Each structure stands twice: as structure tokens, then as C-alpha cells.
Amino acid sequence: MKEKTWFSYYLKSISGVIGGILVLVMFTISILSALGITPHDPLIQDPVNALQGPSAQYWFGTDQFGRDILSRCMDGMRRSMLVSVVAVSIATLVGVILGIVGGYFGKFLDGFVVRFSDVIFAFPAILLALAIVNSLGNSWIDTSLAIAVVYTPIFIRVARGPVLSVKEMDYVKAVRILGFSTPKVLFSHILPNVLPPIVIQVALSMSWAILTESGLSFLGLGTQPPDASLGLMVSEAQSLAAFAWWTLAFPSLFITIAVVGLNLVGDGLRDSLDPARRSS
């Protein structure tokens, strides 16, 4: 019988499929916005149509400057996704390398890596990101770097743990005796066997990165007006929501859908990558 791939297991997970669809929708929206395909220009002001409720022309209504909220939500989602993807990519790359190398070599290097991740862990995430964005600046790349620093230790831990047990296994000893170079042992033989928890962590971290990014822009760091960002839109809606609910509801909904989607994808991956949890 043909061996089932993880993907066929993934498709059996209801949460994985729903999450996958939600994430795909948000990605598509981001790409459309990047290509400039939005119903209106997210930046163009139209004072005559300020604070209009949802209508056929403005599906999500307009804000205090008469800008189309749907277009701004799309643009904001693009920024959140961009920051989330870049930040988590950096965190994964750096964290996994440090974790694997530290776990494999042990001793002083490992002690340093573990201590470093403890230091960052004991720091409240949002405060750390806040201080770093404050020192770097407000472009999306600065926000990404700040979030990457915050999430690197998680990947160090996730990668290091399994390496500690895998490196003692016979097959690793065998490839070492066969004379494979250390990088080859690390990345061709050990990495694939510690990959599943890392992949799951990527999905979850992306959802937290979106929350952190919107939190920072809510506090006025990161994306600056007039550019659109979901956190900034919620922040501006604080004084408007009482009489214009749509200014608060739609950006909040966008953040929530993206975070729910990524979390469900994480659940789906967990169910399909962990042999013990594969049902039937």
C-alpha cells in the first residue's frame, strides 16, 4: 500500500482545512493590495464622504477622512503579513541554527545560547519590541527585526530540545563514523528529524507576530499615518467607534481572522505531523 504523505493527513484535519482557507484568503488579499488592486486608493481622502456606513460603494464604510476602510484594511493586512513573514523567517533561521548548533556541541557554546534565550524570555515581549522599535525606527523592516529578536528564543528552545536526544541516536553516530562533515550531519541528518515541532511553531509564531505588530502600531510605533495599519486603525477608531462602529469592527475582524487562521493551521500541522496524534 502506498504510504500516506503528511498532506493527506493534514486534509483530514477539519481545523487545518478551515485555517488553511482563512490564511489563503488573507494572503490573497495582501497580494492584491501589493499589486495595487483595491476597490479604492487607501490613501485618497474624500471629506464629503467622511464616516459613511457600509454601502454598495464602500463595503466597509469610510473613516473620518472619507478614506475607504476596505482598501485600508487590505493595505494594513499586507503590512501585517509582510512583517509577520519576514520576522518569523529571521527568527526561525537564527533560532534554529543557534538551537541545533548549541544542542549538538553542548558545553560552553550551549550554555551561552541557553542563557541568551533565558535573558530574552524574562523580558516582557511587547516591552522588548517597544524598546527595539524605539531605537531602530518606524519602517516595516525595523518592526520585523524587533519582532524577530523577541521570537528567536522560542525557536532556539524548540530546535534544541529534540537535538539533545537525536544526537545520541545510533544513526547519527553512524554517519559521524562514516566521516560526514559536521555541517552535513547537522543539517542533512539531524535537522529533518527535528523539523515537525519547528514547522508547527512557525505557524503559531506568525499569528503572535501579527498580534505584536498590530499592538505596536496601536501604540503609535511602526507604521505611521497616513499609511494604513490594522493596529493604527483600531487606535484611531477609539474616538470614532461610538457613532461609527464600522471603523472599529472591520480592522478588528481582519486581525482576528488572520490570527484564528494561523492558529488553526498550527493545530492542523500538529495533528498531521505527529504520528501519535494521527487518527486512523
Add this chain to the structure above:
Amino acid sequence: MNKRLPSTVFFTRLASVITTLFGISIFVFIVLRVIPGDSITGSLGIETGALTPEQIESLRAYYGIDKSLFGQYFSWMGSFLTGDFGFAYSNGVSVLELTKSALPVTIQLALFGTIFGVILGISVGMFSASKPGSVRDFAGQFFGLLALAVPGFVLATTLVTVMANVFGYFPNGFEYMSPWEDPWMNFQQMMFPSLVLGIAVAAPVMRTTRSALLETVDKDFIRTAHGKGVKHRVVQFKHVLRNSLIPIVTMTGIQFGYLLGGAVITEKIFAMPGMGRQILDAINKREYATVQSSVMIFAIMFVLINLITDIIYRRIDPRIK
């Protein structure tokens, strides 16, 4: 400390805690020096450009930033260890004085939030796990997912809008009252921010509770308990919940630690004069001593909470050595 903990283990842990705290102190110190601007531009803004070199020199001496980085680090460390935590120039008092009023607010908020979150999380978790795969399980999990995904600031903004505009009730609009001045007002002001924080805590607690319960229910001793005729409710609480507590306590400890530091946004929205706001203000004003000392206080509390969770483990499960 616990007698069952061998002294070598205790000392290794103590040593690692101290090196971690030392690392944090250096890390904050460096991050702050990298931020453009200093205490002078932080307090005077663009007027700094109008200062003569002599004035700048004397201001640098006043703020203590004329010393070398080593000098600055050690003079701060000195004042941190001797207990006044350094001087907050823009407030004109020591950081200790600031912290004395701000820390209780944050601790009260985090405690209320955690208690609410744990009660909510465990209840929904038990509700969900009582019938896996059923509609109620689905509803519970859906709640957990939403609580995880709706950002605190969205929830807070919505609460403020609805409460203030629909019900005309908004206790946080008044000046903050400590529980000693006006307990009833204090409670009303704590209510909404704790609710927001509590929901954030409830999500992971609910998920942990559910999976821990489902794991325990399958164990032999539960079947035995049912078999010898123990009432269902008693089995649920005394056998199943008790034996699932360890992961729940771990998760609660982690969440409490996060709340202490992560309440920045909530404190800001609800105008609570806690540690989060203190740090936020201090970062903007480049009050080095305030930021450094506040972060150290957070870090020490974080480490202490880890230690306390460890001790609670031993209470719950005597098998842990």
C-alpha cells in the same frame, strides 16, 4: 527552600538565575544606549539645539551621562542593589518612590486578571472535555480560539466604547483610586482591565485544561474509581482535575508572568498608573534609570514566579523530586 531539593541543585539554579538577571541588566542597558537621543533631548526636545556647549556639559553631568558606559552601569547597579533604584529626573523622585505607587497597581491587575482567567479557563476546559467531539466541546474550543485571537486592545476599545456610550458607565474616566483610599471605586476601575487580561489568560488555560483532562480520563485509576461506585462529580474534581493540575499550574504561572509585563497596552487604554505606563513614559523621556530598574523588577518577579510554580508542583505532586 524545600528540603527535598538537594542543595547542589539549589545552588546551580541560584547561579543560573543570577547570571540570567545579570545578562538582562546588561541587555537593557545596551538597548537603551542604542536608542537615539538621551536624557537631555528626552526632557527638552528640540530646544536642546539652543543650548551652549557649557550648558550641555553641565546637564550631562546633572543626568550622570558624562561618565563612561562602565561608570554609568556601575553607578546604576550600585543604586539598584542598595535599594533606591536610581533617580527619575523628570519626576524629581527616586525610581523606588515611583515603583512604590505603580507596582501595586500592576500586581493587583495581574492577580485579578489571572484569577478571573483561571476560573474561566478551567471551567470552559472542563465543560469542553466532559464530552469530547460534541457540540459543547466545539463551543468551548471556539471560545478558546477567539479568546486567543482577538487582541486585548480590540477587546478593551470595544468595552470602553460600549460601556461609556451605551451605558454611560466608565469608572476609568475618574482619577485612579487605590484600594486603601476607595475600595469600591478601585474595584470598579479594576473590573474592565482585569476582564480584558483575564480573557487573554483564559485561552491558554482552557486549552491546557482540556488536553490534560482528556489525557487523565483514560487512565486506569479513573476507571477504577468509577468502578467502585464513586460519584461522577467527585471523580471529576478529586481524581481527574487533581491529577491534571500540573500542566494547568505551569500555564497559569507563565501567563501571570506575562501579565505583569504585558499589561502595557491595557494599562494605557484604561489609564491605570501601573508599571507598564511607567516604562512607556520613561522610554519616551529617555529616563534610563527608570526603564532599567523597572525592567529588572519585572525580570526578578518573572524568575520568582517560576520558582513559586516549582514549589507549588511539589505540593500538588509529592512524586516530583
